[in-house]
Amino acid sequence: EVVLADGTVLDMLRVLRKDNCGYPLKHMFIGSEGTLGIITKVALSLAPLPRYTSVVLAKVSSFDVVCSLLSSTKKHFSEVLSAFEFMDSSAISAVREVHPNLVNRFSTSMFPRDTNSQGLYVLLETASNVCSESESDRLMRLFEPYLSSGQVIDATISSDKTQEQETWSIRELIPTSLAHISRNTSLRGPFLLKYDVSVPLTDMLKLADDVCELLKADGYTVLRSHDVPAGCSHNTDLNESLDTVFGVYCYGHAGDQNLHLNVLLSLLGGFEDKDILSQRKNEAQRALDKAVVSSVVHRKGSISAEHGIGQQKVHVIEKNRTPEEMAVMRSIKATLDPKNILNPNKVFTMPNCSTSCKEDA
Numbered sequence: 001e002v003v004l005a006d007g008t009v010l011d012m013l014r015v016l017r018k019d020n021c022g023y024p025l026k027h028m029f030i031g032s033e034g035t036l037g038i039i040t041k042v043a044l045s046l047a048p049l050p051r052y053t054s055v056v057l058a059k060v061s062s063f064d065v066v067c068s069l070l071s072s073t074k075k076h077f078s079e080v081l082s083a084f085e086f087m088d089s090s091a092i093s094a095v096r097e098v099h100p101n102l103v104n105r106f107s108t109s110m111f112p113r114d115t116n117s118q119g120l121y122v123l124l125e126t127a128s129n130v131c132s133e134s135e136s137d138r139l140m141r142l143f144e145p146y147l148s149s150g151q152v153i154d155a156t157i158s159s160d161k162t163q164e165q166e167t168w169s170i171r172e173l174i175p176t177s178l179a180h181i182s183r184n185t186s187l188r189g190p191f192l193l194k195y196d197v198s199v200p201l202t203d204m205l206k207l208a209d210d211v212c213e214l215l216k217a218d219g220y221t222v223l224r225s226h227d228v229p230a231g232c233s234h235n236t237d238l239n240e241s242l243d244t245v246f247g248v249y250c251y252g253h254a255g256d257q258n259l260h261l262n263v264l265l266s267l268l269g270g271f272e273d274k275d276i277l278s279q280r281k282n283e284a285q286r287a288l289d290k291a292v293v294s295s296v297v298h299r300k301g302s303i304s305a306e307h308g309i310g311q312q313k314v315h316v317i318e319k320n321r322t323p324e325e326m327a328v329m330r331s332i333k334a335t336l337d338p339k340n341i342l343n344p345n346k347v348f349t350m351p352n353c354s355t356s357c358k359e360d361a
Helices: 025-029 063-077 089-098 135-149 161-172 174-182 201-217 227-234 236-241 274-298 323-336 355-360
Strands: 052-060 081-088 120-128 152-157 191-198 221-223 244-253 258-267
Touching: 052 063, 052 135, 052 161, 063 081, 063 120, 063 135, 063 201, 081 089, 081 161, 089 120, 089 174, 089 244, 120 135, 120 161, 135 152, 161 174, 174 191, 174 244, 174 258, 191 274, 201 221, 201 244, 201 258, 201 274, 244 274, 258 274
Parallel strands: 221 244
Antiparallel strands: 052 120, 052 152, 081 120, 081 244, 191 258, 244 258
8 A cells, every 4th residue: 555645545545466457557656665655565575484494604615616517406496496695705804804703613614714715605595384304405406417516615514503693694694794893983994885786697706897997097096805905904003004995895686686795984094073074984985885786786786786875875876777667657756745744855865856855755
């Protein structure tokens, strides 16, 4: 159910699985971020929690192996595959810094105690309400050729719910670990900058590489390892030799082609007052924004995979959508909300928006 700008109530609370009767209006309001109408009621289809799950954590040699594993898993476990995540070694290092005991519970072949160890990690989960005694055996058979060829360096299947939870914690603690590292009062950082993008699967890490190369071309220092960005402000030698440093961390939902690109920005160098440091931070963030948007557009991706546009990305949506698409979206907005009173200046701006609209935004 949706209430429009003029007070009209649209009752679309049908619970039919198939309904091809005219335009599917409800989908127009989903994801519109309150700019077309206010959603007041929803009908949800609920499924029971799966009774049986299997969780696998694997260290792999390259992102090509990630893609191959995903393809094989979909082929053999399509009916029960519930998650397929990936993480790079930098993301794992962030978790290790904040939660060392958790990471150290795993084997040294999975997580070497050398914090500069490189590699990529896959976490996959199968879930079902039907008990299959051979599920673990099937998963191991899937991984055997990858292990024997060296494409998978190590793999482990959780033996119980406690191990499953610990394995999932490795992935789920990445964003909070990075937030913890950046949680300080220093004017030099590190500052956590987060991007939620989607690109074709094979381009996920290539996009991160594109961003790094563009930043380097602008004269910035870019690191793909964890230790220096987090602790650099305490290292005198690094302070003298480096200026603005970007530490890049990659993880996300490989099964959904969704990359969470997180960056720790550190301002190094000699003594500077807070105004200059603030200026340097703003300049660096603009350079990073530009690099990310340019790379996403080049790879034919989306600047917002899950989290929406809001007002922070209003200035870049037109770089990610064609003029024709923007014209249709503005036409819909003008028809349903001609006075632009519903969440004005979110998602995109309207050309005839009054000053009062901008002030309200």
